[in-house]
Amino acid sequence: MQPGMVKKMAAEWRGTWALVTGASSGIGVALARELAAGGTHLVLTARRKDRLDELAKELTTKHGVMTDAFTADLADSDAPEKIFDFTKEKGLEINLLINNAGFGQYGEFPSIQKQRLLDMVQVNCAAVVHLTRLYLPEMVARRHGDVLILASTASFQAVPYISTYAATKAFDLLFAEGLAEEMKSFGIRVCALCPGSTESEFHVVSGQEKFKRRAEAAEKVAHQGLKALAAGKSYVISGLGNYLGAHGQRLVPRRLVTRIAAGMFKFGKK
Numbered sequence: 314m315q316p317g318m319v320k321k322m323a324a325e326w327r328g329t330w331a332l333v334t335g336a337s338s339g340i341g342v343a344l345a346r347e348l349a350a351g352g353t354h355l356v357l358t359a360r361r362k363d364r365l366d367e368l369a370k371e372l373t374t375k376h377g378v379m380t381d382a383f384t385a386d387l388a389d390s391d392a393p394e395k396i397f398d399f400t401k402e403k404g405l406e407i408n409l410l411i412n413n414a415g416f417g418q419y420g421e422f423p424s425i426q427k428q429r430l431l432d433m434v435q436v437n438c439a440a441v442v443h444l445t446r447l448y449l450p451e452m453v454a455r456r457h458g459d460v461l462i463l464a465s466t467a468s469f470q471a472v473p474y475i476s477t478y479a480a481t482k483a484f485d486l487l488f489a490e491g492l493a494e495e496m497k498s499f500g501i502r503v504c505a506l507c508p509g510s511t512e513s514e515f516h517v518v519s520g521q522e523k524f525k526r527r528a529e530a531a532e533k534v535a536h537q538g539l540k541a542l543a544a545g546k547s548y549v550i551s552g553l554g555n556y557l558g559a560h561g562q563r564l565v566p567r568r569l570v571t572r573i574a575a576g577m578f579k580f581g582k583k
Contacts, residue, residue: 324351324352325351325539325543326348326351326352326353326408326409326459327351327352327353328352328353328354329353329354329406329408329409330353330354330355330356330400330405330406330407330408330409331348331353331354331355331356331407331408331409331410331411332355332356332358332396332400332407332409332410332411332444332448333345333348333355333356333357333358333411333413334358334359334387334396334411334412334413334414334440334444335358335359335413335414335415335463336355336357336358336359336365336368336413337357337359337360337361337364337365337368338359338364339511339512339531340413340463340506340508340511340531340534340535340538341359341411341413341414342368342531343530343531343532343534343535343536344411344413344461344535344538344539345357345368345372346372346532346535347532347535347536347539348409348539349372349375349376349378349380350376352376352378353378353409354378354379354380354405355369355372355378355379355380355381356380356381356382356383356396356399356400356405356407357369357380357381357382357383358382358383358384358385358396358414359384359385359414360384360385360386361384362382362384365382365383365384366382368380368382369381369382381399381403381405383395383396383399387414387435387436387440388432388435388436390435390439390443392440393440393443393444393447394443394447396444397444397447397448406451406455407448407451407458408452408457408458408459409458409459409460409461410444410445410448410449410458410459410460410461411460411461411463412440412441412444412445412460412461412462412463412485413461413463414436414440414463415436415437415463415481415482415485416433416436416437416478417433417475417477417478418430418433418475418477418478419474419475419578420474421474422476422477425477430477433477433478433481434477434481437478437481437482437484437485438481438484438485441462441485441488442488445460445462445492448460449492449496449501452496452499452501453496453499453501456499456500456501457500457501458500458501459501459502459503459504459542460489460492460496460501460502460503460504461503461504461505461506461538461539461542462485462488462489462503462504462505462506463485463505463506463508463538464482464483464485464486464489464505464506464507464548465478465479465482465485465486465507465508465509466507466508466509466550466555467479467482467483468482468483468485468486468505468507469483469486469507470571471571472571472578473571473578473579474578474579475578482507485505486505486507486548488505489503489504489505489547489548490505490547490548493547493548494547502542502543502545503547504538504541504542504546504547504548504549505547505548505549506534506537506538506541506542506548506549506551507548507549507550507551507555508529508534508537508550508551508555509527509529509550509551509555510527510528510529511528511529511530511531511534511551512528512529512530512531529551533551534551537549537551538551
């Protein structure tokens with residue numbers, strides 16, 4: 314991807330403030346870098362302060378944008394309010410909200426720690442709803458603003474051995490698509506970004522390192538998401554193969570799709 318193309322597209326949000334959750338790695342970092350290249354000021358939030366501070370310094374030095382870092386763990390139900398209060402105290406008007414933070418866990422459901430599952434629902438679903446509800450009213454009042462929500466190709470079917478993760482991402486996709494239609498009349502764009510396997514720490518954290526084959530670059534995924542949001546799309550699937558796979562399964566009975574997915578993921582356990 315040519316630098317000029319990146320800057321031209323990301324300039325959609327030049328001079329405005331964007332909030333990126335999960336900004337310490339993977340797609341979150343790629344989104345922050347592309348936006349900064351286009352002149353967007355950034356509030357970066359994640360659990361790891363050292364990484365946030367390092368990224369904030371890099372983006373300010375390289376692109377001359379303003380950056381603020383706020384450490385928060387979205388598994389904490391109070392975290393969205395704390396993030397919102399931080400931006401209000403700073404007097405920052407968030408024009409682009411990117412709900413990127415999320416994680417999964419591979420394994421048979423009874424073998425996964427209960428708190429891990431509940432935290433997954435909190436981070437992947439509840440925090441997304443909470444942050445969106447906090448920032449959307451101001452966007453409605455201004456009649457301008459954008460929301461990007463990270464879903465997944467796992468949003469389109471049940472996936473045994475990552476059942477909870479797939480369910481949370483199905484929630485994110487439907488939530489984004491519904492809001493996109495609701496908010497259209499207010500001049501607000503909402504889009505779900507649905508990546509497949511992506512070069513990031515996700516596979517290590519979730520225990521799915523065996524499924525990193527054909528992983529897309531985080532930079533490509535981030536660009537596809539921002540491009541689709543700017544174009545007013547309600548969702549986008551990154552990668553032609555992922556697109557064909559997600560929509561091709563609609564031609565097959567759901568139970569069969571689930572069985573095929575179970576076979577693929579169960580094989581990966583061995």
